[in-house]
Amino acid sequence: MAVGQINWFKFSSPATFYPLAGKLIPYFTALAVVLTVVGLYLGFFVAPTDYKQGEGYRIIFIHVPAAWMSMLIYIVMAAYAGMGLVFNTRLSSLMASALAPTGALFTFLALWTGALWGKPMWGAWWVWDARLTSELILLFLYIGFMSLKAAIDDPRRAAPASGLLAIIGVINVPIIYKSVEWWNTLHQGATIKSSGTSMETTMLTAMLVMTFAMWMYTVAVVLTRVRCEILEAERDTEWVAAELSKSS
Amino acid sequence: MNWGSAGEFFAMGGYAFYVWGSFGVTALFLLVEVIMVVHRKRTIVQRLGRRMRMQAEVKQ
Numbered sequence: 527m528a529v530g531q532i533n534w535f536k537f538s539s540p541a542t543f544y545p546l547a548g549k550l551i552p553y554f555t556a557l558a559v560v561l562t563v564v565g566l567y568l569g570f571f572v573a574p575t576d577y578k579q580g581e582g583y584r585i586i587f588i589h590v591p592a593a594w595m596s597m598l599i600y601i602v603m604a605a606y607a608g609m610g611l612v613f614n615t616r617l618s619s620l621m622a623s624a625l626a627p628t629g630a631l632f633t634f635l636a637l638w639t640g641a642l643w644g645k646p647m648w649g650a651w652w653v654w655d656a657r658l659t660s661e662l663i664l665l666f667l668y669i670g671f672m673s674l675k676a677a678i679d680d681p682r683r684a685a686p687a688s689g690l691l692a693i694i695g696v697i698n699v700p701i702i703y704k705s706v707e708w709w710n711t712l713h714q715g716a717t718i719k720s721s722g723t724s725m726e727t728t729m730l731t732a733m734l735v736m737t738f739a740m741w742m743y744t745v746a747v748v749l750t751r752v753r754c755e756i757l758e759a760e761r762d763t764e765w766v767a768a769e770l771s772k773s774s
Numbered sequence: 775m776n777w778g779s780a781g782e783f784f785a786m787g788g789y790a791f792y793v794w795g796s797f798g799v800t801a802l803f804l805l806v807e808v809i810m811v812v813h814r815k816r817t818i819v820q821r822l823g824r825r826m827r828m829q830a831e832v833k834q
Contacts, residue, residue, distance in 0.1 A: 570776070570783070571776060571777075573776075574776065575776060575787065580787040580788070580789060581776075581786040581787035581788075581789050581793065582786070582787070582788075582789035582792055582793065584786070584789075584793050585792060585793055585796045585797075588796055588797060588800050589796065592800070627807070628807065631803060631804075631807055634803075635799070635800050635803060638796070638799055638800075639796040639799075639800065642791075642792045642793075642795045642796045643792065643796070645792065646789060646792050743804065747807060747808060747811055750811045750812065750815055751811050751814070753815060754811070754814050754815050754818050757818050757819070757822060758818060761822050761825070766822065767826055770819065770822055770823045770826055771823075771826070
């Protein structure tokens, strides 16, 4: 057996991952805080006023990062759910559960900030166009995943059922991403394309820094949440007993 | 520098409601999520710790 394989499965064991996650959380938290401060500074004080949308465009510095995170988290969640189905590793389905609430939150925030941006620029809080509707479906997929998992008492049955839902739902992510190309829409096209970007450099930098801030935030929160999931799933094991007597 | 004064900054060129409505709600929700998840962790550790001590007493 290859050495790499042994290590890989070692970290997929909840008993090994629990303390590792605990050690990593402070670093991701610190990164999230620093990047947020830098990102907000760049977004409000360095990035210039937009010639068309005035100061209203500054919503972009949370709208786009939140929308990206909503899709990224879904893909990661579905990947963990898939690993859980194929390899039956305990940690994978716990990771999928831990990712879902934060993914749903970012989806909601993308829709919320989108509404607050749409009203002054388009004159409507909401339109039933492809981009907005597919993002709303993403929110329902997250909620469906969490509800299905919560509705089935036995975790060994809940994980595959909700995992399958998560995997099938992945089809929605490229639809969201490509919706502005495939359909006529009120929503503006992609800001960053493979051919380059239509954005001013400082605006783009602020947006990317905010994206990394939200990314680090997500890692910190999800690692904390997966520690909760691990403790609950493994509560009758000896290592949890040892862990609890250490912390009390 | 984009702003002549603090008042100008908070006015956001007339878009104050939309810009602060976006940033404010985002900050609030992320903060609430952090508080909830930290609280959940603490509750679980307390609950499982109590459960463990009870089981230890039963065994004796």
